[in-house]
Amino acid sequence: MQLKHLAIRELVKESEDAPARITERGGIIPTSEPIANQLFETLNAAFSRRSSLTHGSFNHDNEEGYPFISAFETFVGSEASETDFTALTDKSMAQLAVAINNPSAHTAHGGYVLFALYASDRYEYLLIALVRDKAGIGFDNDLHPTEIMEVNLDQLHQGARINISTFKKKQDSYLSFIGSKEKGEITHYFSTAFGCTDVTPSRQSTGELIRAARDFCNQNNMSDRKEEVVEDVVSYLERQRSDKESANLNEVQNLFDAYIPPEQAETIAGTFGTFANKGPYNVSQEFQPHTSTINRFAKLKVKADNWCLDFTKRNLGDINTGKDIEFDEDNGRIIINKLPSKVINQIREALEQED
Structure with a gap:
């Protein structure tokens, strides 16, 4: 992977009632420094480990409400110089401050916001992540243990990744974003700040989940159980739709695990969720089952x-x-x-x- 630009900024929110503010600290980090690449690799690995990614695209129906979208489009059309990248991070921080100051996100906290522009294989990405400090243990001059604060790069509190190459081709699902495990709109304020509101359509997630189920069986020596597994997945989607409940990849994964032969349990049990959540399927971690898509797989009407x-x-x-x-x-x-x-x-x- 080639790291092109890296920037670190800080957003402070000292209490629930206090407004968020952007500090003057931070800025562009030279990518020639070895520590910059080490930081990026740790950050990217932490993002890639997340199986609960939600995929989607920008909310182009309300671009005026999400200024980051136009700022990003301007950046994509530029030479992507250090000055261009700085302008994009400035706009990003401004929108993040607006989002976190929304009353619905009053319990959210600030942190360090890291921006990385990089290329991997055939694609170019922009990764934006929020991390915070954690307490650690160090030694003073007399080798007495003492508490130190260090950046916790392994735990991403919020994150969004934009596939710039896919965006330029005007394809769907060029966004991948995560949220915290807390309930409520706080889980969405980070992605909303960057216009990541148009998640993968339920129709697409429904169809791709069934396709992923078939492919998973074919690739893991479960072809003899494939139709049975797919039937169970479709039945699960029908139940969730009937109960007006969302479908969840973790629940589908549990369904899958019941079919895995004992001799394969150690290697593939608990892996279907990640398999379906990532490319080429990009099934959202949670979605509403799409009625007509389910019927296409579940029912047959002949005349x-x-x-x-x-x-x-x-x-x-x-x-x-x-x-x-x-x-x-x-x-x-x-x-x-x-x-x-x-x-x-x-x-x-x-x-x-x-x-």
């Missing part, structure tokens, strides 16, 4: 000139599989088994009326 069948796919199978609906391709027919008494009576009555 002929004078009849129509509408049924769930889990009840469909080939001939002699014992499924409620069997498809006999050789003879061009569909066999419906296990007809309920109510249906039998309805059909009998219809036939009697014909007589």
